[in-house]
Amino acid sequence: MPREQQPATRPARRRSYDQFCAGARALDAVGDRWTLLIVRELLAGPRRYTDLHADLPGVSTDVLASRLKDMEQGGLATRRRLPPPAAAVYELTERGHGLLPVLAALAEWGAPALAERRPTDAVRAHWFALPLLRALDGPGGPAGDGVLDVQLEEGEFHVRTGVREPGSAVYGDGPADRADARIVLDAELCLALGRGEATLTEAVRDGRVEVSGEGPLAAGLRGE
Amino acid sequence: MPREQQPATRPARRRSYDQFCAGARALDAVGDRWTLLIVRELLAGPRRYTDLHADLPGVSTDVLASRLKDMEQGGLATRRRLPPPAAAVYELTERGHGLLPVLAALAEWGAPALAERRPTDAVRAHWFALPLLRALDGPGGPAGDGVLDVQLEEGEFHVRTGVREPGSAVYGDGPADRADARIVLDAELCLALGRGEATLTEAVRDGRVEVSGEGPLAAGLRGE
DNA sequence: CGGCATCCGTGACGATACTG
């Protein structure tokens, strides 16, 4: 019997840096390959295993399963069983949701690397939500709070502006159930907004963003 | 001839996520094991290979050398040759220095994990610089600009407050050449300050921080 | 002696196949 039976907990903790440093501790938890990208996906709301696998091209099934278990054990995510017709979904805990600033900082730093778009690059529409949120919730953000549908050539997603309740998704793939406004623009502009090279009100004035909707959010986007 | 001859540039770029996403691009550059911790070390100023190896217990020599080359090639760091008595040093480029917000976000998220101090944990004094800087430069930061020497039981380091010129170290190991003020406190308080659970002025008033120095920075720390 | 390069054992990773 060479292999001890492993208890309910995962057998061996992942390799730790063993440093009394907050940054090193954070990397112990989320520094493994794919982990932060899984968090990015889950920031869009609850996702099924298959959804995650589809939106993370290149990750192998066992690594994805292993990371999800690690994240469960680490308190980053939970697995929730849905009534039988539907499958189980993974969703971030409040602690996992707290990684949004980390991803935002990484995305801001990595933004210049998006200058070139390699032919091998995968794209998903909701990957543009983070830069757009930066433009919406950041300084000079013109909009009131609400849910905004965003239509790109690459697809559609929605963002929830002005939200600070942890645990609730700040953006999501596809259209929202009830959107307060809707904009149509292209990805390039979306990135420029995130880099702060343009403001949303400017872009609306220049006609590079089409705004539709009736409520205060749409009005705010149109510049009052 | 199965293997192509490899040119002067590094043979194969590290495995990329191949995603058109700023966060994924950032992780392509700094997502490898040890890379962000090397950045953390270099944020303290130019360091020699041996210094880095000493302050990063567990990293193997070849991985450290490989990461430093990757960082050179990626534009994060440069290697500068010093006149013969001294050895070469590595220092961050402006781009590399731009990772400070990423490390700050990671450190803030990882701060709760410092509640327990494991016996296997390595400690270096300057690892406490980031939380302290958060207390100094953040809102309610009482201090004027200047260089502050900090004495912990674990060692001594210094921080440069109110600096936003990229490329200049914001903190460093050991005492500064010319410090405008000096404080003595313990690591626990340092972490509490970083978590925002206490303010520096409070702690000074309670006698948990000893302040010495004459200039405006010291006066500011003492509460005018 | 500092700054790596080389070698080697182990474990993590990626692709595919397979199962409840």
Place this chain on the structure above:
DNA sequence: CAGTATCGTCACGGATGCCG
């Protein structure tokens, strides 16, 4: 659909050796 099993490959960690 949601993973587990298997396997080849590569990255990592540790030790040692070379070279200025």
